[in-house]
Amino acid sequence: MMTSKTLDNSKLVSYDILFETLSEDKEEFFSKKIYKLACDLKNMLYLKSKDNGVNIYDGLYFPNIIDGKEVLLPFRIEEHKDKLVFDFEDVNFGYFVINNYEKEQRNNNEKVIELLLKSSKDLMEQLRCMNKNEIYANLNKNVPYSFRRGYTKSKYIIENQKGINEAKKIYLDYKKFCNNAKGIKEISLYDYLNTAYLCYKSFFDKKEVNNLSKLEAYKNHADFRDGGMLDLNKNQYSKKAFKDWYYSDKWSGSHPFEIISGYNSYILLLYPPTKESPKYQISLNMNYKIYYSKYLYLAKMLIEEKIPFKAYGLDQIAKYLSGEIRIQVNRNKENSIEFPYFYNEKKDNELFKNIHWEKLKIPNFKRDSMLRK
Helix, strand or coil, X not given: CCCCCCCCHXXXXXXXXXXXXXXXXXXXXXXXXXXXXXXXXXXXXXXXXXXXXXXXXEEEEEEEEECCEXXXXXXXXXXXXXXXXXXXXXXXXXXXXXECCCCCCCCXXXXXXXXXXXXXXXXXXXXXXXXXXXXXXXXXXXXXXXXXXXXXXXXXXXXXXXXXXXXXXXXXXXXXXXXXXXXXXXXXXXXXXHHHXXXXXXXXXXXXXXXXXXXXXXXXXCCCCCCCHHHHHHHCCCHHHHHHHHCCCCCCCCCCCEEEECCCCEEEEEECCCCCCCCEEEEECCCCHHHHHHXXXXXXXXXXXXXXXXXXXXXXHHXXXXXXXXXXXXXXXXXXXXXXXXXXXXXXXXXXXXXXXXXXCCCCECCHHXXXX
């Protein structure tokens, strides 16, 4: 793989093991030994930049084993006071922190991290002996595209090309409707469940939904923590009862407006209109691309029913479905549309040639004299 001495695969951490170690949002280690090893690695490079007093070093790589093949994976180090934060380009990894002090209780994953740092240091020493062209050639050959960042247009990844013109029309109708629609200051539980029922009709099979009452549909699809909202069913037509419940603290910490619940996050939120905000507010979790067209269809249905609403993210989704929006590839930003690239560029040439990949970062090594200080 490398033009110089290849690392022994027995000294490398496999991706599966590393995924088990770093699949959580954060993993923390307390070890002076590992901190020193990480500093040796960091000190091979010039400081890249500073961000609010945090020193950032990027252009770092470590060798890894994926499906029996040795590859190189990118990461960066953030230097805080008495701790180092390791951040990866892989959206499946969390980050890990190494603290410069010991704790009595040892972390079971310390050996994995120590092995990762040692193999990275060996690799970086090899790269340091090459010129920039050789370094880039090695990186370009061995860093998988699923670990690189880039961007593409949504028209290259959406499946339904027929809905492009309809997406533009629905969004224009939505903007016109928002400008003209009058607000609602108060609603009852019946009103809320009726609007939620329209959402279910848009998102799920109509025959299945039609066989359920409005209350049953909510119970089937919403988060079970309704915060006492369904207790109002005895007085479901009373706007005052719903208003009193809404402005109480009875539903604090609950999720009554998560009308479609996902596995570990919401799919669709529906907030009721209030005096302060006199329109229904709907919000789709942007990670669920399979529901984009349904979200757009829901907007169309609410317009037809003359129900005042605000649809968060509808502009982005309409642009996405019209094929024009720029999609970040292998990034994970909150409330944004991103696309994870898992394909083999040789097998999926059409998609691959329409992704603009960012250049891989080349490590900015210190001179030998600097390293000896």
